[in-house]
Amino acid sequence: MVRPPDTPARQTVQVSFPPSERARTWASTMAGHVSPSGVDDPAATVGIRLAHSDSPGPGAGRLGPPPGGPGPAGGAGWPIGRQAREEMEAALLAEGATRAKGAGDRTRAEEPDPLRTCFERDRDRILHSTAFRRLAGKTQVFVFPDDHQRTRLTHALEVAQVAGAVARATGLNQALTEAIALGHDCGHGPGGHASEDALGPYVEGGFDHAVWGADAVLVPLNLTSQVLDGIRNHSWSRPAPSTPEGEVVSWADRCAYTAHDLEDAQQAGIVTADMLPPVVTERAGRTRSRQLRAFITDMVETIIRTGVVGMSEEMAEALAELRTFDYEQIYLRPASQAQAAAVIDVLRALVEHYADRPHLLAGPSGPAGVGRPPETAEAGHPPSGPADLTAGSPEALHRAVAYVGGMTDRFAFRSAVALLDWDPAKLPRGVDSPR
Numbered sequence: 001m002v003r004p005p006d007t008p009a010r011q012t013v014q015v016s017f018p019p020s021e022r023a024r025t026w027a028s029t030m031a032g033h034v035s036p037s038g039v040d041d042p043a044a045t046v047g048i049r050l051a052h053s054d055s056p057g058p059g060a061g062r063l064g065p066p067p068g069g070p071g072p073a074g075g076a077g078w079p080i081g082r083q084a085r086e087e088m089e090a091a092l093l094a095e096g097a098t099r100a101k102g103a104g105d106r107t108r109a110e111e112p113d114p115l116r117t118c119f120e121r122d123r124d125r126i127l128h129s130t131a132f133r134r135l136a137g138k139t140q141v142f143v144f145p146d147d148h149q150r151t152r153l154t155h156a157l158e159v160a161q162v163a164g165a166v167a168r169a170t171g172l173n174q175a176l177t178e179a180i181a182l183g184h185d186c187g188h189g190p191g192g193h194a195s196e197d198a199l200g201p202y203v204e205g206g207f208d209h210a211v212w213g214a215d216a217v218l219v220p221l222n223l224t225s226q227v228l229d230g231i232r233n234h235s236w237s238r239p240a241p242s243t244p245e246g247e248v249v250s251w252a253d254r255c256a257y258t259a260h261d262l263e264d265a266q267q268a269g270i271v272t273a274d275m276l277p278p279v280v281t282e283r284a285g286r287t288r289s290r291q292l293r294a295f296i297t298d299m300v301e302t303i304i305r306t307g308v309v310g311m312s313e314e315m316a317e318a319l320a321e322l323r324t325f326d327y328e329q330i331y332l333r334p335a336s337q338a339q340a341a342a343v344i345d346v347l348r349a350l351v352e353h354y355a356d357r358p359h360l361l362a363g364p365s366g367p368a369g370v371g372r373p374p375e376t377a378e379a380g381h382p383p384s385g386p387a388d389l390t391a392g393s394p395e396a397l398h399r400a401v402a403y404v405g406g407m408t409d410r411f412a413f414r415s416a417v418a419l420l421d422w423d424p425a426k427l428p429r430g431v432d433s434p435r
Helices: 019-027 082-092 118-127 130-137 152-170 176-185 194-202 211-216 225-232 244-267 276-283 287-307 313-331 332-354 372-377 393-405 411-420
Strands: none
Touching: 019 276, 082 372, 118 130, 118 176, 118 225, 130 411, 152 176, 152 225, 152 244, 152 287, 176 225, 176 244, 194 332, 211 225, 211 393, 244 276, 244 287, 244 313, 332 393, 332 411, 393 411
């Protein structure tokens, strides 16, 4: 958190309480449980710890190699590692689906993982990245949402569910599909799509969250070209993704946000289901669950029938009408427009502040406590110091955009108050506004 000058640090008071019986019981499980005695092979208990006191131990016969299980030629098929699953993909995935192979096509060559395919590895990297975690603090529709409204993170999870359901049913690569879905919005700035308008003037060609996510935010993760392509091109205004899995995510993104943004707006009292166009309610239903079921089922049937990732004319019309309804009744309503204007003013002021004061981007020891994004430092690129940046230079501006674009809503708005003496009354309003 950025603390205003002359603000005293919070005092910490140490208070000790005797541990409860529940706490003592929990603490007693730190090392797990010794495997039970009396099994057929007592030697098998050596070096084994179990999670529960009544967990079946060695000799219970619960797990073993799959009967005639898959595996590399000459292998026993257990564990079912990367090579085994690559062979399974070759045999089970649909014609035209994307197959994993080795370590994947990456900017920096890597050794293959023994247990995970290249796309499983990418999915895990995205899931554990700082950029993904920050989505929990970034606007989907409502700034400072209440406890049950979506954030960018919950949106990404719902897109992954929709896309994964389509991929499983049609024999596409589920790991690739989920990696693209989880990472597709990591390039978003704080405050929703208004951040693209805010940051656009400072980026050549404009700020597109899809491109920025693939070409800036996620570059340090060294993801495969197929995952980056799907993220870069998931927006319908972009060129088509190079894989069918990327195409599925493009559809899943639209299906997910039209349905769940409507649900959030209904719960906020902005719209009601009775306001929906008849073409939506008759073909896709009135609730999020029915709408997603209708969209997923139609996509699966269309892919199986035609061999093309798409949607039938009738259902595509219902989806388009639902999206139009959301735009007119939710995204473009006066309150949303006022929210967007407030976001744009704050983010532009922050970018210009940091670009003119690059010493604030000096690294962990600098006043802002930032340098390059954490993922970059983890990838072996140390934060730049003040000597590397000139106030107002293109590089300083790029770093300022990267830093502000990576902020969560709360951090951005609190930074504006602390650093720029921003009037809290001019910040976007919400149930958790920082004032």
